Amino acid sequence: MTAGRGDRAAPPAPEGHWEVRFADAASAKGWESLAQQARENTYRAWLAMRTTPRPAVESPRHHRLKGSLAHGTHRGQICEQWQIEVTGGGRVWYLLDITRATCWITFASTGHPRATDHR
DSSP states (O other), X not given: OOOOTTOBSSSOOOTTOOEEEESSHHHHHHHHHHHHHOHHHHHHHHHHXXXXXXXXXXXXXXXXXXXXXXXXXXXXXXXXXXXXXOSXXXXXXXXXXXXXXXXXXXXXXXXXXXXXXXX
């Protein structure tokens, strides 16, 4: 069975860890493609979301998105939106839902997201 909107991206989070869930079916499908292409890096991205979704020190590979992409809405709540660079082009975007201690994956792809391209 394929994962879809609202499904957990892994086993239930233990105490002190964040849940990682898919915001929609497209992000679940993208996650599967990313995992097939870069298994180890996708696991590291999942682990980062699970343990340190808002790192104290941002890096070029794990940072909050900027401008109009800095926030997103999930279930009527405005949340910070973050990005993890999984491969040279592959990205995972997620919303940080602090009230539910959940990272909602909103985008996952093996290709670079066009929304961040500057013209």
